[in-house]
Amino acid sequence: MADQFLHTEIDFLKGVGPKRAELLKKELGIYTFGDLLNYYPFRYIDKSKVYPIASINSDAAHIQLRGRISNIQTLGHARSKRLVAMLTDSSGEIELVWFKGIKWIAPTLKPNVEYIVFGKPTRFNNRYNISHPEIEPVENSLVANQIDLQGVYFTSEKLSSKGLNAKGIFKIQKNLVSQLHNHIPETLPAYLLERLKLIPREVAVINAHTPQDEQMLQKALFRLKFEELFFLQLSLLRQKLIQTKKLKGLVFDQVGNRFNEFYENYLPFELTNAQKRVIKEIRKDVGSGHHMNRLLQGDVGSGKTVVALLTMLLAIDNGFQTCMMAPTEILATQHYEGLKELLADMGVSIRLLTGSTKTAERNEIHEGLENGSLDIIVGTHALIEDKVQFRNLGYVVVDEQHRFGVAQRSKLWAKGTQGVPHVLVMTATPIPRTLAMTLYGDLDISVIDELPPGRKPITTSHRYDSARLKVFGFIEQEIKKGRQVYIVYPLIQESEKMDYKDLMDGYESIVRRFPIPDYQVSIVHGQMKADAKDYEMQRFVKGETQIMVATTVIEVGVNVPNASLMVIESAERFGLSQLHQLRGRVGRGAEQSYCILMTGNKLSEDGKLRMETMVRTNDGFEIAEVDLKLRGPGDLQGTQQSGLMNLNIADLTRDQQLLQVARSEAVEVLKKDPDLQHPDNQRLVMGLQALRKTKKNWSRIS
Ligand code: ADP
Numbered sequence: 001m002a003d004q005f006l007h008t009e010i011d012f013l014k015g016v017g018p019k020r021a022e023l024l025k026k027e028l029g030i031y032t033f034g035d036l037l038n039y040y041p042f043r044y045i046d047k048s049k050v051y052p053i054a055s056i057n058s059d060a061a062h063i064q065l066r067g068r069i070s071n072i073q074t075l076g077h078a079r080s081k082r083l084v085a086m087l088t089d090s091s092g093e094i095e096l097v098w099f100k101g102i103k104w105i106a107p108t109l110k111p112n113v114e115y116i117v118f119g120k121p122t123r124f125n126n127r128y129n130i131s132h133p134e135i136e137p138v139e140n141s142l143v144a145n146q147i148d149l150q151g152v153y154f155t156s157e158k159l160s161s162k163g164l165n166a167k168g169i170f171k172i173q174k175n176l177v178s179q180l181h182n183h184i185p186e187t188l189p190a191y192l193l194e195r196l197k198l199i200p201r202e203v204a205v206i207n208a209h210t211p212q213d214e215q216m217l218q219k220a221l222f223r224l225k226f227e228e229l230f231f232l233q234l235s236l237l238r239q240k241l242i243q244t245k246k247l248k249g250l251v252f253d254q255v256g257n258r259f260n261e262f263y264e265n266y267l268p269f270e271l272t273n274a275q276k277r278v279i280k281e282i283r284k285d286v287g288s289g290h291h292m293n294r295l296l297q298g299d300v301g302s303g304k305t306v307v308a309l310l311t312m313l314l315a316i317d318n319g320f321q322t323c324m325m326a327p328t329e330i331l332a333t334q335h336y337e338g339l340k341e342l343l344a345d346m347g348v349s350i351r352l353l354t355g356s357t358k359t360a361e362r363n364e365i366h367e368g369l370e371n372g373s374l375d376i377i378v379g380t381h382a383l384i385e386d387k388v389q390f391r392n393l394g395y396v397v398v399d400e401q402h403r404f405g406v407a408q409r410s411k412l413w414a415k416g417t418q419g420v421p422h423v424l425v426m427t428a429t430p431i432p433r434t435l436a437m438t439l440y441g442d443l444d445i446s447v448i449d450e451l452p453p454g455r456k457p458i459t460t461s462h463r464y465d466s467a468r469l470k471v472f473g474f475i476e477q478e479i480k481k482g483r484q485v486y487i488v489y490p491l492i493q494e495s496e497k498m499d500y501k502d503l504m505d506g507y508e509s510i511v512r513r514f515p516i517p518d519y520q521v522s523i524v525h526g527q528m529k530a531d532a533k534d535y536e537m538q539r540f541v542k543g544e545t546q547i548m549v550a551t552t553v554i555e556v557g558v559n560v561p562n563a564s565l566m567v568i569e570s571a572e573r574f575g576l577s578q579l580h581q582l583r584g585r586v587g588r589g590a591e592q593s594y595c596i597l598m599t600g601n602k603l604s605e606d607g608k609l610r611m612e613t614m615v616r617t618n619d620g621f622e623i624a625e626v627d628l629k630l631r632g633p634g635d636l637q638g639t640q641q642s643g644l645m646n647l648n649i650a651d652l653t654r655d656q657q658l659l660q661v662a663r664s665e666a667v668e669v670l671k672k673d674p675d676l677q678h679p680d681n682q683r684l685v686m687g688l689q690a691l692r693k694t695k696k697n698w699s700r701i702s
C-alpha cells in the first residue's frame with residue numbers, strides 16, 4: 001500500500017543502515033521514507049557543462065572540469081598534511097587539494113583515468129586550485145549517464161563525516177526515488193490539476209530529486225510549491241471561516257450623532273479616498289453581525305488615527321465603550337492629547353491610563369469604565385491588567401501591533417461583557433500584502449495607500465561620519481529657519497552600555513556646538529524616569545527646544561509637524577523597517593523635510609543596500625520588499641507562529657506570486673464548498689489532516 005511504503009523507517013533504505021539512520025533522525029528530522037522524500041534540494045547544479053581548465057578566471061562559482069590526474073602525492077606533516085594531485089586537460093592544469101579524509105580519498109585516485117571534477121576554484125599564490133572537489137571517474141559520472149541536473153542538499157558536518165554530504169544525500173534519494181511506483185498518492189483534486197496544468201504528485205517528487213531535464217524540474221517545483229502554499233492558505237482560511245461562525249459579532253448598525261457631529265463640524269481636513277474606503281470597510285464589517293478582526297496597514301503619516309477615531313465614535317453611537325492601546329507611554333499620551341483636543345467640544349469622555357497613572361486617578365478611571373460613564377480609554381499595557389473591567393467594551397484599537405502578541409490581543413477580547421469586542425490593529429510596518437495575508441491569516445486587511453495631500457516627499461541622503469561638520473552646518477540652517485531637529489542614536493540591548501555612552505558623547509558634542517542660550521537641546525532615552533522623559537518630550541513638542549537627541553524611543557508615533565530634519569546616527573545598525581519608521585517622524589508639516597543617514601566609512605553589502613534603498617524611495621511597501629529579501633521572512637514578526645517558517649520547498653521571498661495564486665485558488669475552493677464536503681474535495685480534507693500532523697512533527701524537532 002502506498003501509505004506503508006512512505007512510513008517505512010529510514011533504517012531500511014539501502015545505503016542507510018542504523019548509524020546513518022540515527023543521524024538522519026537527529027540532525028534532519030528524517031524518520032521515514034516519506035520524510036526523506038520531503039527533504040528537497042536547496043539548489044541544482046547543471047552538470048551538463050564542462051569547462052576547459054584554462055577558462056578559469058575568477059574564484060566566483062562552482063565549476064565542472066574534465067581531465068586526467070597525475071602527480072598524486074601526500075605533502076606536509078600532522079596538521080599541514082595534505083593530499084595533492086594535478087588535473088590536466090587539453091587547455092591547462094590545476095591543482096586539487098584535500099586536507100581531510102586523505103586516507104579514504106588517496107586510494108581512489110588513479111593516474112591516467114579520466115575524471116569529472118566539480119568544485120570551487122580559489123586563487124592561492126597566483127594560481128588557482130580547488131580544495132575538496134567532488135571527483136569521480138567519467139564512466140560513473142552523471143555526464144556519462146546523461147543526467148544534467150543534480151540537486152544539492154543541505155547537510156551537517158556530522159552527516160558528512162558519515163558519508164552523507166550533499167552528494168551522499170543525493171545518492172540515497174536517488175535510490176529511494178528509483179523504487180517509487182504509484183507510492184505517492186495524489187493530494188490535489190483533478191479539477192485543480194487540470195486547471196493549473198500541474199503534473200501528478202509522484203512525478204513531481206521524482207523530478208524534484210532527480211530531474212529528467214530543466215523543463216520537468218520547473219514543472220515539478222511549480223507543482224510542489226503550489227501544493228505547499230495552497231494547503232497552508234486553505235488551512236488558514238478554513239480556520240477563519242470556523243472562527244467567524246463561532247463568534248457572534250456585536251452589531252453597530254447606527255451611524256449616530258457623535259459620528260455625524262464630528263464628521264460635519266470637527267474633522268479638521270477632508271479625508272483622503274483611502275481613509276474613506278477603509279472606514280467603509282470597517283463599517284460594513286461591524287454592522288454585519290460578524291466579528292471584526294482587522295489589520296489596518298498604512299505608512300507612517302497616512303492618517304490612521306482619524307480612521308480609528310471615527311470608527312470609535314461609531315462604537316460609542318451604538319452604546320459601546322472603546323479603548324485604544326499603544327505600545328509606549330509617550331505614544332499613548334500623544335494619542336490621548338490628540339484625541340482629547342479633537343473631541344474637546346463633543347461631550348465624549350476620554351481618559352488616559354498608563355503605568356504611571358497615580359492611584360487616586362486610576363481608581364477614578366476604573367470606576368468610570370465599570371459604570372459606563374467613560375467612553376474612550378487610551379493607554380498602554382496597563383489596559384490589559386485584570387483590574388481593568390468595562391461595563392460594555394465593544395471596540396478595541398491597537399496601535400503598532402507588532403509589539404503586541406496574540407495572547408495580549410485575546411486578553412483584551414475577554415474584557416467584552418456583551419460579546420467579543422471588534423478589533424482594529426493598526427500598523428505602520430507595511431509588509432507585502434500576500435505575506436500579510438498569510439502571517440495574519442486570521443485577520444482581514446485594510447490598506448491606506450495614499451498620503452494626505454500637500455505632503456512633500458522627504459529628501460534622504462547618506463553621509464559618512466567624516467562629513468559631520470557639514471551636517472552640523474545643515475542642522476544650524478534648518479534651526480535658523482525655525483524648524484526642529486531629531487538626532488537619533490541606536491540602542492541595542494546587547495551593547496547597551498556602549499550605546500548609552502555613544503548617546504551621551506553625542507549629546508555633549510551637540511550641546512557644545514549648539515550652546516545655550518541660543519539653542520535648547522532635549523534628550524530622551526530609555527534609562528530616564530517616565531516623568532523626566534515626558535517633560536523633555538513635551539518641551540520639544542511645544543517648540544521650546546530645537547533639537548531632540550534620543551534613542552529609538554521616539555520611533556513610534558510621535559507627532560511634531562514642525563520637525564523637518566531627522567539625523568540618524570550609526571544608521572547602518574538599524575534595519576530597514578526601523579529606519580523607515582524613524583524617518584516617518586519628519587515630513588509631517590508643510591515644509592520640505594530631510595533625513596540624513598550617518599554611517600561609518602566601512603559598510604557591509606547589506607548596509608550599503610539599506611542606505612541606497614532609503615535614499616531612493618519613501619514608499620514603505622517597496623522598502624518592505626527589500627527588507628524581506630535581505631532578511632528573509634524568518635526575521636519578520638509573526639512568522640514563527642504562522643507555519644511559514646516550516647515551509648519545505650516554497651520560499652516566501654521568491655515565491656510571492658505563487659503564494660497569491662495559491663491564495664486565490666483556496667478562496668475559490670472554499671467559496672464553492674466551505675465545508676469541503678464535495679467528493680472531489682476529499683483529497684483536500686486528507687491533505688489538511690496531513691498538514692496538522694506535520695506541524696506536530698515540526699514541534700518535535702525544534
Ligand atoms: P499615522 O498613520 O502615522 O498614525 P497620523 O494619524 O498620526 O498618521 O496622521 C499624520 C498627520 O496627518 C496628522 O497630523 C494628521 O492630523 C494628519 N492627517 C491625517 N489625515 C489627513 C487628511 N486626510 N488630510 C490632511 N491631514 C491629515
Ligand code: MG
Pocket residue numbers: 304305399557
Ligand atoms: Mg500613528
